Amino acid sequence: MAQRDGQWPYAAGSRELKRAVREARVLTVGAGGIGCELLKTLVTSGFRHIEVIDMDTIEMSNLNRQFLFRKRHVGMSKSVVAAEAAKHMRPGIDITAWLGNVKEPRFGVDFFRRFDCVLNGLDNLEARRHINRLCLAAGVPLVESGTAGYLGQVSVHLKGRTECFECQPKPTPKTFPVCTLRNTPDKPIHCVVWAKEMLFPLLFGVPEASDLNEAAAADGEGAASTADDPTFYRHRQGEGSRQFAERVHLYGTKIVELRRMEDLWRNRRRPEPLDLDVLLLPAADGSGTATAGDSVAIGGAAKPVDVASSACRALGLKDVHAVWDVPHSAAVFLMAVQLFVDGRSNELGSAQFDKDDALAVEFVTAAANLRAACYGIPMQSLFETKASRLSNIIHAIATTNAIVSGLIVVEAQKLLAGAAGSCQTSFLHQQVCSKRLVSRMAAPEPNVACMVCGTAQAELAIDTNKMTLQQLVDRVRGGQIGFKVKLDSFLDPITTRQQQHWKDTLLRRLLAQLPGGGVVHNSILDIDDQEQCFKAQLIVKHREDWNSDQHPEGFVLSGGLPTAQAEQLSAEAPADVGGRRDGRNDRRGPMPAHAGASELAALQETEDDVVLLASDDEEDATEAAVCTGGSIFWILFK
Ligand SMILES: Nc1ncnc2c1ncn2[C@@H]1O[C@H](COP(=O)(O)OP(=O)(O)OP(=O)(O)O)[C@@H](O)[C@H]1O
Numbered sequence: 073m074a075q076r077d078g079q080w081p082y083a084a085g086s087r088e089l090k091r092a093v094r095e096a097r098v099l100t101v102g103a104g105g106i107g108c109e110l111l112k113t114l115v116t117s118g119f120r121h122i123e124v125i126d127m128d129t130i131e132m133s134n135l136n137r138q139f140l141f142r143k144r145h146v147g148m149s150k151s152v153v154a155a156e157a158a159k160h161m162r163p164g165i166d167i168t169a170w171l172g173n174v175k176e177p178r179f180g181v182d183f184f185r186r187f188d189c190v191l192n193g194l195d196n197l198e199a200r201r202h203i204n205r206l207c208l209a210a211g212v213p214l215v216e217s218g219t220a221g222y223l224g225q226v227s228v229h230l231k232g233r234t235e236c237f238e239c240q241p242k243p244t245p246k247t248f249p250v251c252t253l254r255n256t257p258d259k260p261i262h263c264v265v266w267a268k269e270m271l272f273p274l275l276f277g278v279p280e281a282s283d284l285n286e287a288a289a290a291d292g293e294g295a296a297s298t299a300d301d302p303t304f305y306r307h308r309q310g311e312g313s314r315q316f317a318e319r320v321h322l323y324g325t326k327i328v329e330l331r332r333m334e335d336l337w338r339n340r341r342r343p344e345p346l347d348l349d350v351l352l353l354p355a356a357d358g359s360g361t362a363t364a365g366d367s368v369a370i371g372g373a374a375k376p377v378d379v380a381s382s383a384c385r386a387l388g389l390k391d392v393h394a395v396w397d398v399p400h401s402a403a404v405f406l407m408a409v410q411l412f413v414d415g416r417s418n419e420l421g422s423a424q425f426d427k428d429d430a431l432a433v434e435f436v437t438a439a440a441n442l443r444a445a446c447y448g449i450p451m452q453s454l455f456e457t458k459a460s461r462l463s464n465i466i467h468a469i470a471t472t473n474a475i476v477s478g479l480i481v482v483e484a485q486k487l488l489a490g491a492a493g494s495c496q497t498s499f500l501h502q503q504v505c506s507k508r509l510v511s512r513m514a515a516p517e518p519n520v521a522c523m524v525c526g527t528a529q530a531e532l533a534i535d536t537n538k539m540t541l542q543q544l545v546d547r548v549r550g551g552q553i554g555f556k557v558k559l560d561s562f563l564d565p566i567t568t569r570q571q572q573h574w575k576d577t578l579l580r581r582l583l584a585q586l587p588g589g590g591v592v593h594n595s596i597l598d599i600d601d602q603e604q605c606f607k608a609q610l611i612v613k614h615r616e617d618w619n620s621d622q623h624p625e626g627f628v629l630s631g632g633l634p635t636a637q638a639e640q641l642s643a644e645a646p647a648d649v650g651g652r653r654d655g656r657n658d659r660r661g662p663m664p665a666h667a668g669a670s671e672l673a674a675l676q677e678t679e680d681d682v683v684l685l686a687s688d689d690e691e692d693a694t695e696a697a698v699c700t701g702g703s704i705f706w707i708l709f710k
């Protein structure tokens with residue numbers, strides 16, 4: 073049948089559409105809430121050739137909300153179990169499960185080229201951006217999805233036809249200055265984020281990843297006993313709850329130390345330490361008495377509790393709307409630690425906060441409330457902590473995932489039927505809106521100013537007199553740009569002596585003081601990440617008026633430049649920069665090694681595919697390039 077773009081060439085349910093679906097090869101990424109529903113929907117819609125990638129294994133917290141998973145699956149790969157379930161539903165299906173991070177080099181552009189479309193069921197921006205770039209490079213259409221509670225969204229991204237995933241800036245989760253969280257919280261959310269992102273990893277996850285870890289903290293403040301030992305806060309074997317609370321008195325000794333930092337309290341109320349005797353008082357109504365004094369021995373032979381899931385259940389705290397007082401909060405805190413130590417010891421040292429993990433949310437609520445009590449901030453109920461959008465603890469709803477999966481498959485069918493012109497962006501609302509629960513609009517056209525699929529440059533506002541090269545590489549790579557390369561990983565293959573050179577010289581220099589004139593206002597940063605087949609140009613805008621509350625990360629990235637300005641900059645740019653500007657997504661050859669200035673001679677080395685740095689006096693330009701495997705992080709200073 074002739075295909076007229078913009079219209080369905082095949083009638084729904086027609087033989088041709090069924091064949092297109094049956095023969096299509098699709099890749100789904102993520103086998104979580106959306107991913108599992110999506111696999112079910114694909115199988116029941118007649119898809120036969122499916123590959124699924126997920127990097128995770130199944131945990132207890134997955135069982136409630138991903139109905140494919142059973143208790144016996146805990147510890148097994150999500151993608152493998154989901155693929156097995158799909159096979160069970162339709163035995164003849166050709167389905168391959170991959171356990172791994174989609175950002176690994178084995179899932180590069182050649183891997184993506186094998187598919188007719190890619191369907192995402194992911195939960196993070198970083199992976200979404202990475203896949204967007206690979207789909208653009210491979211020319212494979214992408215159907216993106218996301219859910220948050222009752223809300224859902226599905227969009228279609230087709231190179232040159234519709235917006236790419238990065239054509240419009242995405243709202244990033246609100247961040248808070250670390251010093252506010254560590255020292256001077258004044259809102260309930262500050263306490264929740266402190267408990268979730270700093271205390272939780274310190275006690276149960278990777279302590280080095282926590283900003284409370286004093287061994288890693290550059291300022292070295294804090295008690296000598298904790299400074300060298302990142303596991304100080306971990307519960308020790310045989311330690312009773314009172315002993316644990318006395319040793320790790322986060323709400324006592326730590327607060328007393330903070331009170332001594334006079335500068336902090338000139339215009340603020342000093343926090344008050346909590347007295348352990350008050351903290352460990354039996355609650356007046358008898359609930360929560362399990363932690364009174366030493367009646368619960370953390371890690372010891374405690375009374376039988378449901379070790380699987382809930383501190384509140386173990387303590388008989390049933391009302392999710394109740395705001396616990398200080399002793400109740402302490403009781404929940406200690407019980408949660410006990411349940412982790414007793415029942416989930418295999419996770420200790422690597423646990424990650426999960427919004428669907430009841431025990432983790434209880435712990436965070438209790439820990440945040442105790443901190444709030446020290447600072448005179450209102451405490452919150454379990455419900456309020458969960459419901460706070462800012463704290464990013466939004467419950468997953470299976471029905472939302474099911475509806476979104478259906479919408480993804482409808483868009484995939486349009487793509488396979490050659491009706492890309494009728495692809496739509498769909499929004500699932502919380503309530504019926506203009507008589508509809510799902511509203512739809514035509515997929516928007518690409519944004520010419522997009523730095524990923526368009527040709528425009530973006531602007532990067534930074535303080536070039538305050539930011540070092542290391543900070544630039546560190547902060548900008550994650551955040552809004554999402555480069556593949558991590559400082560640690562690109563330093564890995566470099567010998568220790570070479571690393572030392574980097575650390576001692578260039579990485580620590582302020583941007584404006586780098587050789588060759590430095591990175592200053594209107595410098596062009598030319599960035600090439602070969603693993604993502606992604607190149608971008610950033611125009612530096614020097615800015616000094618930073619408000620750390622508004623921009624804790626210390627930079628702002630904004631969209632493309634107006635054409636006239638872009639042209640002007642293009643005329644100013646050196647020939648090889650201008651020459652590359654239009655050739656987006658093409659792979660670049662090896663880095664040119666220029667003759668370097670004398671002070672950099674020692675650093676000017678090429679070893680395997682590692683080019684450290686080259687400076688070219690004649691052109692008054694400096695290039696820094698770092699490569700690992702296929703990845704290149706390259707900055708051209710002009
Ligand atoms: N880089 C990555 N590579 C492979 N898999 C990833 C990557 N990042 C995230 N995932 C997987 O994506 C899945 C996301 O599922 P998750 O259940 O957390 O969110 P969701 O599908 O939005 O559903 P929910 O409704 O439960 O929030 C997880 O299983 C996670 O392991």
Ligand SMILES: [Zn+2]
Nearest residue numbers: 236239522525
């Ligand atoms: Zn784009």
